[in-house]
Amino acid sequence: MPAPQDNPPARRQRLSRVVNIGLPYLWLGVFFLLPLLIVLQISVAEPRLGQPPYTPLWEWLESGVLQIQVNLQNFMLVWEDSIYLTAFLNSLWVALVCTLLCLLIGYPMAYAIATAPPRWRIPLLMLVILPFWTSFLIRVYAWIGILKTNGLLNHLLLALGVIDTPLNILHTQTAVYIGVVYSYLPFMILPLYANLSRLDPTLLEAAADLGCRPLRAFVRVTLPLSLAGIVAGSMLVFIPVVGEFVIPDLLGGPETLMVGKLLWTEFFGNKDWPLAAALAIVLLGLLVVPFVLMQRLERRMEDSA
Amino acid sequence: MPIALDRRNLDTWQDPKATPYVRIERVSKRFGEHHAVEDLSLDIFKGEFFSLLGSSGCGKSTLLRMLAGLEYPTAGRIYIDGVDVTDVPPYSRPVNMMFQSYALFPHMTVAQNIEFGLKQERLGRGERAERVDEMLELLRIAELRRRKPEQLSGGQRQRVALARSLAKHPKLLLLDEPLGALDKRLRENTQFELVNLQERLGITFITVTHDQEEAMTMSTRIAVMDAGQIMQVDTPTAIYEYPSCRFVAEFIGSINQFEGKVVESDGDQLLIETRLGRPMRVRNFHPLALGTPVTLAVRPEKMRLCLDYREDGVNQLRGVVEDIAYLGDVSIYRLRVEGQRVEMTLTNTQPRTEQVLTWDQEVAIEWSPTSAVVLTE
Numbered sequence: 087m088p089a090p091q092d093n094p095p096a097r098r099q100r101l102s103r104v105v106n107i108g109l110p111y112l113w114l115g116v117f118f119l120l121p122l123l124i125v126l127q128i129s130v131a132e133p134r135l136g137q138p139p140y141t142p143l144w145e146w147l148e149s150g151v152l153q154i155q156v157n158l159q160n161f162m163l164v165w166e167d168s169i170y171l172t173a174f175l176n177s178l179w180v181a182l183v184c185t186l187l188c189l190l191i192g193y194p195m196a197y198a199i200a201t202a203p204p205r206w207r208i209p210l211l212m213l214v215i216l217p218f219w220t221s222f223l224i225r226v227y228a229w230i231g232i233l234k235t236n237g238l239l240n241h242l243l244l245a246l247g248v249i250d251t252p253l254n255i256l257h258t259q260t261a262v263y264i265g266v267v268y269s270y271l272p273f274m275i276l277p278l279y280a281n282l283s284r285l286d287p288t289l290l291e292a293a294a295d296l297g298c299r300p301l302r303a304f305v306r307v308t309l310p311l312s313l314a315g316i317v318a319g320s321m322l323v324f325i326p327v328v329g330e331f332v333i334p335d336l337l338g339g340p341e342t343l344m345v346g347k348l349l350w351t352e353f354f355g356n357k358d359w360p361l362a363a364a365l366a367i368v369l370l371g372l373l374v375v376p377f378v379l380m381q382r383l384e385r386r387m388e389d390s391a
Numbered sequence: 392m393p394i395a396l397d398r399r400n401l402d403t404w405q406d407p408k409a410t411p412y413v414r415i416e417r418v419s420k421r422f423g424e425h426h427a428v429e430d431l432s433l434d435i436f437k438g439e440f441f442s443l444l445g446s447s448g449c450g451k452s453t454l455l456r457m458l459a460g461l462e463y464p465t466a467g468r469i470y471i472d473g474v475d476v477t478d479v480p481p482y483s484r485p486v487n488m489m490f491q492s493y494a495l496f497p498h499m500t501v502a503q504n505i506e507f508g509l510k511q512e513r514l515g516r517g518e519r520a521e522r523v524d525e526m527l528e529l530l531r532i533a534e535l536r537r538r539k540p541e542q543l544s545g546g547q548r549q550r551v552a553l554a555r556s557l558a559k560h561p562k563l564l565l566l567d568e569p570l571g572a573l574d575k576r577l578r579e580n581t582q583f584e585l586v587n588l589q590e591r592l593g594i595t596f597i598t599v600t601h602d603q604e605e606a607m608t609m610s611t612r613i614a615v616m617d618a619g620q621i622m623q624v625d626t627p628t629a630i631y632e633y634p635s636c637r638f639v640a641e642f643i644g645s646i647n648q649f650e651g652k653v654v655e656s657d658g659d660q661l662l663i664e665t666r667l668g669r670p671m672r673v674r675n676f677h678p679l680a681l682g683t684p685v686t687l688a689v690r691p692e693k694m695r696l697c698l699d700y701r702e703d704g705v706n707q708l709r710g711v712v713e714d715i716a717y718l719g720d721v722s723i724y725r726l727r728v729e730g731q732r733v734e735m736t737l738t739n740t741q742p743r744t745e746q747v748l749t750w751d752q753e754v755a756i757e758w759s760p761t762s763a764v765v766l767t768e
């Protein structure tokens with residue numbers, strides 16, 4: 087019998103495998119790796135006046151010498167100046183808190199939608215997606231109107247007699263939390279819903295039959311089986327929130343120091359592209375760590391279960 | 392026909408002093424306007440292998456789910472071991488169920504699936520491990536203990552599901568089409584295994600099936616259901632030989648029916664005048680008034696070739712062979728007798744080429760008065 091890889095179907099299979107695996111890599115290479123390399127290159131340059139506003143990585147000198155200039159000062163600065171470290175830590179903290187809040191609010195909502203009578207599910211999902219039909223920026227601006235000192239919320243609370251003096255929420259970290267949780271909640275709900283709606287209800291019946299009260303059945307069956315949805319939703323919230331710029335800029339105050347805001351300032355305010363690029367690179371590095379950790383945790387859960 | 396199992400010591404339901412282990416009392420279940428189960432009463436005794444048999448959608452699963460507590464009756468009461476469990480939630484019932492889809496937990500290994508129910512009881516770690524080993528041993532799946540359900544074949548899953556439902560040593564096990572997903576060969580082997588297991592463990596089994604052969608092989612008693620109601624409850628033999636109504640007679644096996652009315656009643660025998668114009672004699676235990684319209688029912692295998700046919704012979708008919716279905720061990724002959732179809736099954740004692748009956752041949756058939764039953768409804 088000839089070797090299996092020599093017959094035409096096997097060759098076709100190999101070709102289709104190459105295309106299947108190759109295409110995504112090509113996509114990633116063009117739209118992710120290439121821009122990343124460009125940013126990396128800018129991060130080791132020096133700012134200058136002109137177009138582009140940074141020094142090139144290499145230059146041919148007249149004497150025929152190739153001069154490569156790698157400037158690591160931006161990274162040193164990011165490490166040394168405590169403002170950047172504080173901004174990073176604060177961003178991670180805000181992202182963590184918001185992810186947990188989204189999970190706490192989003193899980194019950196996703197669960198309720200997934201277990202609602204079928205004819206209710208689509209309308210409920212529509213309600214979750216509906217805010218996307220309005221511009222993100224406008225929705226965040228709307229929160230200013232709600233949260234400001236003589237805004238909707240304070241008027242309501244004063245009228246109800248819950249408070250005597252207006253609350254100062256706008257331009258505080260609290261306002262950022264509110265804005266972020268509001269904006270990113272759908273990104274938590276949708277993957278969780280997709281996951282929970284696939285859960286076989288007879289598994290819960292089996293758990294009940296084997297002696298589990300509803301809460302225990304939830305902990306032992308529903309929760310572990312929805313872990314993939316939890317991880318997906320958390321990633322979708324956590325990663326963009328760390329670099330979030332608009333919400334802290336519009337709703338946050340002076341004490342809300344977040345990387346996104348700093349990056350914006352360096353880039354557009356100070357026109358220091360290399361420093362901004364260095365911040366972006368460090369940010370990326372910081373985001374890869376939780377991602378890898380999450381993935382490893384997930385794999386461990388799968389193995390041990 | 393299926394081989395009957397040795398059930399000689401198990402007929403508790405005939406003991407008038409025995410108290411039923413499961414008592415279903417005038418239970419109804421409605422889904423909206425639809426009556427899935429209607430005013431159904433049933434007693435099941437300890438140690439029985441009880442089967443609910445009926446066509447699709449007749450309410451078998453609904454009845455079983457009400458016993459498990461997964462569905463609550465709209466009316467009526469359910470007692471298990473003398474306790475009214477009608478409103479008791481599933482997790483507090485002394486009952487376990489094996490699901491039709493098996494419902495194994497996909498994120499747990501075989502051993503963890505089996506241990507699942509034990510973790511809800513106050514059992515020590517060692518005791519739990521022992522019980523899991525016992526179950527793995529019992530169902531001969533020890534080498535699968537570390538596998539996940541997705542890595543198992545259908546038959547293996549069925550065993551794991553059974554092991555899981557037996558792990559808590561329930562007094563009553565409910566099985567919803569336990570063999571439904573298995574192929575024919577595996578089914579037949581598993582039927583006997585299931586019965587042996589049940590006898591060894593002394594657990595009361597209630598199974599749901601729509602496979603009559605399966606019900607006949609395994610059960611101590613069968614309840615034949617139709618449209619949410621029970622048509623007959625009896626042993627497999629009685630259900631087959633003495634169906635109580637036309638529905639049961641037609642549902643189990645095939646049967647020839649002759650309509651007529653009672654013309655003479657003498658001792659334990661009735662003389663019935665049928666539409667075919669001939670008198671038929673049948674043994675009967677219930678008194679019937681003269682003139683009562685009845686249906687005389689005879690199983691095809693109870694018919695035999697008649698050698699001394701007479702024009703006025705009792706229980707004798709003459710017809711023409713219209714169709715022959717050769718099944719290997721037996722052949723089914725479809726005869727036309729004065730405009731009515733009559734089926735007869737004969738064992739193929741001779742090779743097919745030497746069989747006496749062929750198409751369009753005229754034959755005379757007969758049966759004994761004790762082989763027929765009278766149906767009034």
Ligand SMILES: Nc1ncnc2c1ncn2[C@@H]1O[C@H](COP(=O)(O)OP(=O)(O)OP(=O)(O)O)[C@@H](O)[C@H]1O
Nearest residue numbers: 422425427445446447448449450451452453454601
């Ligand atoms: N949750 C439900 N809601 C509405 N109707 C239901 C529900 N469960 C069952 N029914 C209906 O009740 C009737 C009996 O259903 P059941 O599942 O008991 O049938 P079954 O005898 O087990 O049938 P099968 O052999 O196909 O499993 C069916 O007509 C079914 O459509």
Ligand SMILES: [Mg+2]
Nearest residue numbers: 451452453567
């Ligand atoms: Mg069913």
